Amino acid sequence: MHCTGRSWLANISRLLKVAFRSAKVRVDATFAERKATLILRTMRRRYNTLLACHLPYRQAGSLSYGTSQGEQAVKSSYRIGLLIALVGLIGLGAYPQQSAVAVPTPTPIVPVDTNMHDFMEGMFQAPYRRLKEALANEPKDNTAWKAIRSDLLILAEGSNLLALRKPEKDQAKWDELSVASKQAGELAFKAAKLKNFAETRKSYEAMLVHCNECHKVFDDGKHQLTP
Numbered sequence: 001m002h003c004t005g006r007s008w009l010a011n012i013s014r015l016l017k018v019a020f021r022s023a024k025v026r027v028d029a030t031f032a033e034r035k036a037t038l039i040l041r042t043m044r045r046r047y048n049t050l051l052a053c054h055l056p057y058r059q060a061g062s063l064s065y066g067t068s069q070g071e072q073a074v075k076s077s078y079r080i081g082l083l084i085a086l087v088g089l090i091g092l093g094a095y096p097q098q099s100a101v102a103v104p105t106p107t108p109i110v111p112v113d114t115n116m117h118d119f120m121e122g123m124f125q126a127p128y129r130r131l132k133e134a135l136a137n138e139p140k141d142n143t144a145w146k147a148i149r150s151d152l153l154i155l156a157e158g159s160n161l162l163a164l165r166k167p168e169k170d171q172a173k174w175d176e177l178s179v180a181s182k183q184a185g186e187l188a189f190k191a192a193k194l195k196n197f198a199e200t201r202k203s204y205e206a207m208l209v210h211c212n213e214c215h216k217v218f219d220d221g222k223h224q225l226t227p
């Protein structure tokens, strides 16, 4: 039995170091927890040993528990040990958490640096004009359908891109109309894949209603597009 008061503190700090290192190497909360339990168990064992070591003080000296110098020393070093262990445990708890929860920062998606006018003109105007012509009558061949599908897809996905260009005010309305435009465009695209002219035309017209609705709210009613 070692009756030294300091060595067990060194022991605990050594165990804590081991636990810290393990927690760093393997991000494993259960592993760190096992180590921490071991530390607490060691502390308890050491505390009992030390009490036993200092028993003679108690028997020879004061009768009341906790008054002898030896016991006070044991108690205070136990408290120091507990403090170290507590700090250590908090550290152990924090370390794996930080690593496990660390989510990689997503790369932000930033739209091309230009205004809404350029966006609508560059992305929406040309497909709209082509569709107006292409869907005036039933498309004749596969090449015509292919071009229609492409333009419908550009407008449907383009509507999704509107989410990156929200105005400062009425964002909910903006989103609502963008989503409605995308959904109608998607339906038209799907019908075009099936070469179903009636359905394609119906959804295309429905899409234009949403385009126009947005132009009413956000563009002073300008650019009311006709199918």
Ligand code: HEC
Pocket (backbone or CB within 6 Å): 116, 117, 118, 120, 121, 124, 125, 128, 155, 159, 162, 174, 175, 177, 178, 181, 207, 208, 210, 211, 212, 214, 215, 218, 219, 223, 225
């Ligand atoms: C969420 C709102 C919104 C939706 C949805 C929307 N637009 Fe626009 N659009 C605008 C705004 C705002 C402008 C005015 C931009 C400016 O000139 O400042 C505009 C302008 C336009 C213009 C005129 C561009 C020019 O040259 O001046 C066209 C064409 C156009 N949109 C087509 C469409 C089509 C086609 C759709 C549907 C597929 C659509 N837009 C859906 C907001 C929208």
